[in-house]
Amino acid sequence: DIVMTQSPDSQAVSLGERATINCKSSQSLLYSSKNKNYLAWYQQKPGQPPKLLIHWASTRESGVPDRFSGSGSGTDFTLTISSLQAEDVAVYFCQQYYSLPYSFGQGTKLEIK
Amino acid sequence: EVQLVESGGGLIQPGGSLRLSCEASGFTFRSYWMHWVRQAPGKGLVWVSRINSDGSNIGYADSVKGRFTISRDNAKNTLYLQMKLLRAEDTAVYYCARAVGYDTPIDSWGQGTLVTVSS
Numbered sequence: 001d002i003v004m005t006q007s008p009d010s011q012a013v014s015l016g017e018r019a020t021i022n023c024k025s026s027q028s029l030l031y032s033s034k035n036k037n038y039l040a041w042y043q044q045k046p047g048q049p050p051k052l053l054i055h056w057a058s059t060r061e062s063g064v065p066d067r068f069s070g071s072g073s074g075t076d077f078t079l080t081i082s083s084l085q086a087e088d089v090a091v092y093f094c095q096q097y098y099s100l101p102y103s104f105g106q107g108t109k110l111e112i113k
Numbered sequence: 114e115v116q117l118v119e120s121g122g123g124l125i126q127p128g129g130s131l132r133l134s135c136e137a138s139g140f141t142f143r144s145y146w147m148h149w150v151r152q153a154p155g156k157g158l159v160w161v162s163r164i165n166s167d168g169s170n171i172g173y174a175d176s177v178k179g180r181f182t183i184s185r186d187n188a189k190n191t192l193y194l195q196m197k198l199l200r201a202e203d204t205a206v207y208y209c210a211r212a213v214g215y216d217t218p219i220d221s222w223g224q225g226t227l228v229t230v231s232s
Contacts, residue, residue: 044158104160
C-alpha cells in the first residue's frame with residue numbers, strides 16, 4: 001500500500017503571505033506511459049466535506065482561485081497558496097489515486113497568524 | 114448541480130449491522146464510479162470502498178474487507194454500503210463520493226452520515 005505523508009501537520013501564516021504544504025508518497029505516483037502524476041489535493045473546512053482543488057498534481061479544478069497551485073512529480077509534491085486569504089483557513093489533504101487502496105495524507109491544518 | 118445525499122447512519126452496538134444509502138442527482142449516475150470514504154471524529158480521511166459504473170469492479174480497504182459490501186442500483190441512482198460486524202473503530206462520518214473513472218480523482222462529495230458504534 002502507498003503511504004502518504006504530509007508536512008507540516010499545522011501551519012500559521014499571515015494574511016497575504018505564501019503558504020506551502022508538502023506531501024510525500026512511499027512510491028512514485030507517476031504513470032510514465034501517460035506522463036501523469038496520480039495526486040490530488042483537497043480542502044476541508046469545519047463541518048464540510050472535502051473539496052477537490054488540484055488533480056494530476058498540478059491541474060486546478062474549475063472555479064478554484066488561481067492563488068492555489070500544485071507542483072511536483074514522482075514522490076514529492078507541493079500545494080502552494082500564493083497569498084493567503086481568510087477563507088483559506090482549512091485542513092488540506094493530499095491523496096493518491098494511483099492504486100488501490102487509495103490513501104490520503106494525514107492532513108495539514110492551515111491557520112492565520 | 115451535483116448532489117450526493119447520504120442516509121442510514123446512527124448509533125449501533127458493536128457487532129451490529131447497518132446499511133448506508135447515497136442518493137445521487139444532477140448527473141448521469143450510471144456513468145460514474147462511486148466511492149465511500151470515512152472520517153473518524155477529529156481525524157483524517159480514510160478510503161473505504163469503490164465500485165465501477167456497472168457494479169462489476171469492486172475494491173475494499175483491508176480494514177473492512179469481508180465485513181462491508183458496496184453496491185449500487187443505477188435505476189434508483191443510489192449507492193449503498195452494507196456494514197456488518199461493526200466495531201468501535203468503524204465510528205466515523207461516512208462520505209459518498211464520485212469519480213469519472215477508475216484512475217481519476219474523487220471530484221464530488223456528499224455531506225456525510227455519522228455512524229457511531231458503541232454499547
